[in-house]
Amino acid sequence: MTKIYLDLLPALILFSSFILVSNKRIASYIRTFRFQSLLIAVGAGVIGLETGRIDVLLVCLLMVALKVIYIPNLLNSTFANVTYKVEKDFFFNIPILIIACCLLVVFSYLAIPTADGIINVQVANLVSAVLIGLIFMITRKKAFGQIVGFLVIENGLFATAMFATQGLPFIIDLGMFIDLLTAVLVMGVLVFRISDEFDSVDVNRLNNLKG
């Protein structure tokens, strides 16, 4: 049962990254991020229970508390004060973005080092989830898309570490979480201030302030 879940986890994470890219509604970004974090946290819990390592279990609980409960609620409460609910403007339209992300997946299949010529499909799927989060972050004009993209990159990195090396040393995980929490708090406050001051969260318009 647990082996089935760990086999399916990279495919499900890739699936949730593609749902993220094909969305236009900001509430859906936050909900998809929550779903993805829950998948990864359950995966971490399963690995911790199987190998019997307490630190992996602690990291799983920390992840649930932070990325499934606290950060999405924080984003939702910041988002409630903003007037834009759906993104209308894109640099590239969504079908082209989805095809570009698919090319990224193919690229990561070819670029991840292989063992005796056999491509490691799981690690390649998770690395491509990181790259898809990166594309998501740089092609969204509104600040919320960029924040969620940053969080998805973080998610993908954590999942890759979990699969490739059965977890990072605990102190490094703690450091990553503290950095993440600080970054999200700062970004949340910034977005609130930007929206308050300029009545818009389109960060492209900040270019008008240049000399």
Add this chain to the structure above:
Amino acid sequence: MNSIFYLAIQIAAIVLVAPLVNGLIRKVKAFTQKRTGPPVLQMYFDLYKLFKKEAVVSEVTSWVYKVAPYIVFATTLAAAMLVPVTTLLVPFGFPGDVIMLIYIFALGRFFLALAGLDAGSTFGGMGSSREGMISALMEPAILVSVFTVGLISKSTSVLQMMEGSKSMGIPLSHPVYLLVFLALLIIIIAETARIPVDDPSTHLELTMVHEAMVLEYSGRHLALMELGAAVKQLVLITFVVNVFLPHDQLLSMGGPGVIAISLLIYLAKVILFSVIMALIEVNTVKFRFFSVPNLAALSFILAFLGFLNQFVLS
């Protein structure tokens, strides 16, 4: 001689169960809205009533208008012969019949679109053009999905695909099958004109796609169109449910009793899948029409990822 008997059971099973799926979906939707809703057998009564009524034919239409309902129903019946409800009873099957399945549906859809244009009303023309766009966008996704399943079972015949997935344990526990299943779920929603692509119970003509094309029909023509749509829905559901949740490997060999049990398990699987479709329909809203390409791109990419995984893993 046996194959004619199997053919009769196959067609009877699909045509008789098809209106049940619609009734079940409407019942589940009503329950989630705290209503009782119409009875589950309502569509049978509707079809009976429509067959008794007189068909009103507009004077400005051509032969396409009169012929289209029969062609639509005939193509869906022909498709129903190609997808067996249980692998114990197979009337036909030949390599490549999954391609024929897809393009038989395309033939029916072509005549449906022409019939929508034939009466000269604006709503019909709009429905036809929208249907053309949706089906053009969904076609690569369907082809890549069925070809991936064919790659795994090393054949392009529907029967071989069903047989191939019987020996796989739980098919949905393999990442390739899971990705292709998710792609096919989106495709079924688009092909059977359900929310989020097209609301089947809307009365606003500006938002209709499938309903706008059959707007001019009445009497027995309308009954044939509705039954054709229901049979198409059940054929697609049968394909998905028999490939991804095979049940025949659980039955030990026996006589005609085994066939009856197999048909009952098939009915249970169809009911389960209808409830899943109804829950999806309840929890989403109908998309703006120009957001449908996003959905089509998502389903194509999921099917393509399944194909990539399969290609790499073997």
